Ligand SMILES: NC(=O)C1=CN([C@@H]2O[C@H](COP(=O)(O)OP(=O)(O)OC[C@H]3O[C@@H](n4cnc5c(N)ncnc54)[C@H](OP(=O)(O)O)[C@@H]3O)[C@@H](O)[C@H]2O)C=CC1
């Protein structure tokens with residue numbers, strides 16, 4: 439049996455380099471990658487492995503036939519298109535794990551795919567350094583579950599496989615809540631730091647602090663309406679503690695903007711705005727941030 443990893447970016451290669459010692463792994467990307475891939479661990483050690491890399495067009499039948507799991511590790515905006523390119527060739531009961539941030543692809547792909555669809559939410563921190571190196575900047579935790587709570591045992595097996603490979607993971611029965619909570623924090627931080635091209639910690643200063651507070655208030659109202667319980671100390675405390683803990687970070691959305699790549703604003707702000715519309719809530723701050731990404735309007 440073998441593992442297919444669709445989307446050979448930072449998360450995809452982190453998984454590949456950890457899982458390859460226990461089972462054959464293939465990376466599927468948009469272009470061939472060097473076979474020899476190197477991981478820089480959080481303590482600065484290097485670990486190199488030979489990993490087969492193909493594209494959807496060159497993916498051989500022998501690998502599709504043997505695949506017992508697909509990890510989908512593209513950005514949210516690319517996930518559905520990437521999966522559609524290989525889905526017709528997979529056995530219809532092949533388990534799929536979605537690693538995207540936000541809540542943009544989890545529902546449509548869960549509804550469309552015939553096999554079990556698990557969602558992963560991770561706090562691992564990882565980035566690419568060229569085509570042959572991936573830097574594991576910070577260890578995190580991954581939680582895995584499916585939206586309907588029908589595949590708990592499978593989620594447990596996948597989490598155990600990841601943990602055995604060195605990536606701490608556990609199965610959960612409330613993955614929807616976990617994804618929304620992460621989205622809530624990302625929505626209060628990422629669009630603002632990307633819009634103003636600042637590090638996370640600068641949000642604590644004027645003129646940004648009131649903007650974060652306004653975003654948090656809107657996010658909190660949406661979470662309440664969606665039935666997502668607030669964290670014990672409240673949303674402001676959670677968001678400001680993440681800002682402090684990541685003060686020196688250039689958040690992922692800012693890195694995308696600086697690199698001229700598309701951002702994941704639709705997967706992060708989109709579901710919040712849709713929920714706000716559904717519940718009749720006003721979202722001037724989140725709407726202006728969303729419009730800034732989609733229409734290039736001033737905030
Ligand atoms: N990096 C991190 O620390 C964390 C990331 N996440 C989430 O994980 C997801 C992946 O992030 P990350 O790994 O950083 O993103 P990257 O941009 O590093 O990787 C995405 C990969 O997907 C590839 N890709 C795009 N389209 C296709 C396609 N049609 N077929 C196959 N491959 C494709 C890209 O290829 P190409 O090089 O050709 O563009 C790239 O290799 C995101 O949703 C992110 O928010 C969550 C927590 C932490």
Ligand SMILES: CC(C)(CO)C(=O)C(=O)O
Pocket residue numbers: 623624627628638680684687688689690691
């Ligand atoms: C929490 C935060 C904002 C840390 O930078 C993050 O998850 C990201 O960069 O996407």
